[in-house]
Structures are given as C-alpha cells and as structure tokens.
Amino acid sequence: MSWEADREVWTLPSGWQGLLLLDRLKLKAVSGSLCFHPVRLEALAKLLAFVDEANGLAPCSAERHCARLPQDDLSLWADRRRCEYWFLNQLLEPAEPFSSLLALLRRNESYWLVRFLLAQSAGGDKLQELGERYGVSRSHFRRLCRHALGNAAKTALRDWRMARSLLDVVEGRESLTQLALKHGYSSQSHFSNEIKGLIGVSPRSLSNIIQLSVK
Known part of the structure; x- marks a missing residue:
C-alpha cells in the first residue's frame, strides 16, 4: 500500500x-x-x-x-x-x-457533525436553523445527519433534549417552567406532555419519585 x-x-x-x-x-x-x-x-x-x-x-x-x-x-x-x-x-x-x-x-x-449537533442543539434549535449554521441546505443536512446518527436527526435531537432536561429534573435546582424554557420547549405543558409520551411518566411525577427516594 x-x-x-x-x-x-x-x-x-x-x-x-x-x-x-x-x-x-x-x-x-x-x-x-x-x-x-x-x-x-x-x-x-x-x-x-x-x-x-x-x-x-x-x-x-x-x-x-x-x-x-x-x-x-x-x-x-x-x-x-x-x-x-x-x-x-x-x-x-x-x-x-x-x-x-x-x-x-x-x-x-x-x-464532526455529531460534535456540532451536541454543542449547538442544547437550546432546542430547529433542524433548519442548525442546517443553516452548518452551511448546507436543509435536505442535505438531513442526509448527513441520518448517515452520522443512524436515524432521523429530528428523533435524535428530541431524545437528546429529553435526556438533558431529565438530568436537570433529577438535580432539582430549577422549576419545571424554567427547565421547559431552558431546553427549548414552548411551555411547561409541552415539556410535560412530550416527556410523558416518551417514557410514560411526567417530569413532575419523576421529580416527586426522586424526592421520596432520597428522604
């Protein structure tokens, strides 16, 4: 060679x-x-x-x-x-x-693309905004993301946002409204409904369970 x-x-x-x-x-x-x-x-x-x-x-x-x-x-x-x-x-x-x-x-x-997504998606930015920041068209950005992530970018970003927000729920330093805004959810109800739909438990219920377990 x-x-x-x-x-x-x-x-x-x-x-x-x-x-x-x-x-x-x-x-x-x-x-x-x-x-x-x-x-x-x-x-x-x-x-x-x-x-x-x-x-x-x-x-x-x-x-x-x-x-x-x-x-x-x-x-x-x-x-x-x-x-x-x-x-x-x-x-x-x-x-x-x-x-x-x-x-x-x-x-x-x-x-490089995954590093970019991890660094830039924390605020809940939309896929189109991320694609523009990356410097390619929306359709090409979707293809690049699917190639790098193995699934749809929208699904991956949703799951990452959920993971970040739940870690903050576990820490219990901010209200659910603050967490919803911090992670790009439109409202507390949007935050609660999406989390419950994904894991079957609302953020408030999860917070209550954690508080009971540490007492």
Whole structure:
C-alpha cells in the first residue's frame, strides 16, 4: 500500500488480519488473493464524539492517512453491539495502534457533525436553523445527519433534549417552567406532555419519585 503525497509504503505479511483504515491510497495484491470487507465506522465516530464532548476535548484534526489494527477475532465486526462494547473497553486505556484509530475517526465528517449537533442543539434549535449554521441546505443536512446518527436527526435531537432536561429534573435546582424554557420547549405543558409520551411518566411525577427516594 502506498500514498504518493507522503511517499509512504506499507507491506503486510501473508495471513495478516485486522482492521485497516484507509484514506486515498493505492492498494495492490502482489500475489495470491486479498480478502476484505468494508466496515461502516459511523457508529464508532458517533460514540467517540459523545465521549470527547463529555470530556470537554477540543475538536482536533489528524493527518494520518492509514491505521492498521491487528485482530485475532474479526467476528465482532458483524455484531454492532459487540463492536461498540470492544471499542468502549479499548477507549478506557487507548494505546497504539488503537490511538491511530481514534485519530482517524476524528477526521470523519460524522464525528464532526455529531460534535456540532451536541454543542449547538442544547437550546432546542430547529433542524433548519442548525442546517443553516452548518452551511448546507436543509435536505442535505438531513442526509448527513441520518448517515452520522443512524436515524432521523429530528428523533435524535428530541431524545437528546429529553435526556438533558431529565438530568436537570433529577438535580432539582430549577422549576419545571424554567427547565421547559431552558431546553427549548414552548411551555411547561409541552415539556410535560412530550416527556410523558416518551417514557410514560411526567417530569413532575419523576421529580416527586426522586424526592421520596432520597428522604
């Protein structure tokens, strides 16, 4: 494998198996056959974006064109849950060559888009407003979001808003009216009805349950 820009060449031994992340390169099988299966990494980029955002890590770019990660068991890539579990375990103590995988994921547009959505959607902004801020049309923004999130952007943003608001309900520092306005709900009743429709319990009932449990 080689990259003309950097004049870098890699040679992998016969029988090597693992994960290769490749970006703009020439790949040539000198002899024998090369067996490969393309892997969608958007789910891992999304997970990493959440972890980096929670840790307050400033967005950064990486210049690596390729990373190679030897693996004995390739079957985990056929199961998304196993794959995510492996990734989060590795993320606890990242070391080479896993750090190279992280660097390449941080170059992925899905990673940047999820970071953008997490940072910009806290106030309950509408999807059209977010698309304009991102610099693309509404329809293209929807496609990008579905590709990065794995589902409709509207559904994801609704669930994130619910999670943020419920965390504030648990803390109990603000009234329900204040929380509704803070998270972009049109009113307290809108806030209560949407939460109850999603989890089956109103914010006030949840707050009462929490208060009783801590007494």
